[in-house]
Amino acid sequence: MLPITDFLSCTDPLDEFDSLSHHQTQHAKTYVTGLAAASSKTVNGIAREVLPSGSDRALNKFITEYDWDEDELNHERLEELQNHGDTRWSTDGYIVIDDSVLQRTGKELPGAGSFYDHSEGEPVWGQDLVYAFYTDHKTSYPLAFRQFEKDECEDQEEAEKTKYDLARELITELEEEVGVPAATYLFDSWFAHDSGLIAHVESYGKDWVGPLRSNRQVEFANKERRVDALEERIDTEEREIDDETYNIWTKTLPVSKLGNVRLVIAEKELDDDEDEEEENPVKYLATNKIDAPSAHIIRSYSRRWRIETFFEDSKEDLGLGGCEVRDSDGASRHWHLQMLTYSLLRLGSPSSVSERLVSKASSLRAQLEHGLKETIYNMFAWVREQPDRDLNGLMEDIDHLFLHSDGSEGCT
Numbered sequence: 001m002l003p004i005t006d007f008l009s010c011t012d013p014l015d016e017f018d019s020l021s022h023h024q025t026q027h028a029k030t031y032v033t034g035l036a037a038a039s040s041k042t043v044n045g046i047a048r049e050v051l052p053s054g055s056d057r058a059l060n061k062f063i064t065e066y067d068w069d070e071d072e073l074n075h076e077r078l079e080e081l082q083n084h085g086d087t088r089w090s091t092d093g094y095i096v097i098d099d100s101v102l103q104r105t106g107k108e109l110p111g112a113g114s115f116y117d118h119s120e121g122e123p124v125w126g127q128d129l130v131y132a133f134y135t136d137h138k139t140s141y142p143l144a145f146r147q148f149e150k151d152e153c154e155d156q157e158e159a160e161k162t163k164y165d166l167a168r169e170l171i172t173e174l175e176e177e178v179g180v181p182a183a184t185y186l187f188d189s190w191f192a193h194d195s196g197l198i199a200h201v202e203s204y205g206k207d208w209v210g211p212l213r214s215n216r217q218v219e220f221a222n223k224e225r226r227v228d229a230l231e232e233r234i235d236t237e238e239r240e241i242d243d244e245t246y247n248i249w250t251k252t253l254p255v256s257k258l259g260n261v262r263l264v265i266a267e268k269e270l271d272d273d274e275d276e277e278e279e280n281p282v283k284y285l286a287t288n289k290i291d292a293p294s295a296h297i298i299r300s301y302s303r304r305w306r307i308e309t310f311f312e313d314s315k316e317d318l319g320l321g322g323c324e325v326r327d328s329d330g331a332s333r334h335w336h337l338q339m340l341t342y343s344l345l346r347l348g349s350p351s352s353v354s355e356r357l358v359s360k361a362s363s364l365r366a367q368l369e370h371g372l373k374e375t376i377y378n379m380f381a382w383v384r385e386q387p388d389r390d391l392n393g394l395m396e397d398i399d400h401l402f403l404h405s406d407g408s409e410g411c412t
Helices: 009-016 022-037 043-049 056-064 070-081 156-178 195-202 227-232 294-302 305-317 328-347 353-357 364-384 391-401
Strands: 094-103 113-117 122-135 140-148 184-187 207-211 217-220 223-226 237-241 244-255 259-268 282-287
Touching: 009 022, 009 328, 022 043, 022 056, 022 328, 043 056, 056 328, 070 140, 070 156, 070 328, 094 113, 094 156, 094 305, 122 156, 122 305, 140 156, 140 305, 140 328, 156 195, 184 294, 195 207, 207 294, 217 227, 223 227, 227 259, 227 282, 237 294, 244 294, 259 294, 282 294, 305 328
Parallel strands: 094 184, 184 207
Antiparallel strands: 094 122, 113 122, 122 140, 207 282, 217 223, 217 244, 237 244, 244 259, 259 282
């Protein structure tokens, strides 16, 4: 465990945020630095490893008690991203709607329950968050989220409607409050199944792309039939798209509950080493972009994968699934600060120590390595500022500062 002797320089933009007082800004910098660089992403772990924090009690009160609005903080985060060309959104961008289950064990965590996890293929115990996520050719970052609490619903059908409602809330916020100009929404087959959600997107004059479930009914040759049954009745054309080979068929036709859409049936040709990893190489992509070329539709849908990378990186490296706060408002604040951390790492800082050490990188893992190098640089600078101390004395100070108080993790 390395001593984190100062805030990471990527937290500098927080000094300009109006949603936090000066004292709260210092706590926010501590939390963001901890999420990026500490080995433990809990309140206790961050307070233990980041020297400016003072104590876990103060940091815990910042998360659960202090008076600040995480929604205002989120809007300021998005405004800051628009001040930089590399992260500024545009009409050419995409908004992805998807959810992720954070696997947990605690029964008392807010909103915890049994949720179906698509990555596991079975129900798991955890917390379920529905996200809106921006992506384009140069950047990607989360926009907003809602927590889905299944215990409000009596059955799975009602639960699905509730999750669709949360997605509609997110879209309304982005269109009416935030004003994200991205022209196209991307869904997986679960969210694309809801015709009400599709209609809500179209009510704002926006486009959408999403795969149909294999049993979705379409009208073809004057007869309704399952979309996967079309494979036996069509002739596909081989196409090369971004160094991948696809067998493609496309047509505008009626789809149940969606009306006329552009349907692209695309089967990706797999290499031998891809066969085991690719569950279903055939996609039944639908869109309201009636005149769009099939290559454009396939490329557009491929952007959806960026949110899966965000989920994976955030769970593994930024504490998305590590919050032990048992207060629902505190948990929401943790997740908002995690989005802030992800975004600040994306931004970097022209004057940061990390940029002087290595050139700016595009991947989150490389940016986290920048933070680690900056932590080491700060530690050496701190040691240099103690010229009258011998090495043994310095090491004793470091050991004392980072001793586990009681071995516990998380906060209550």
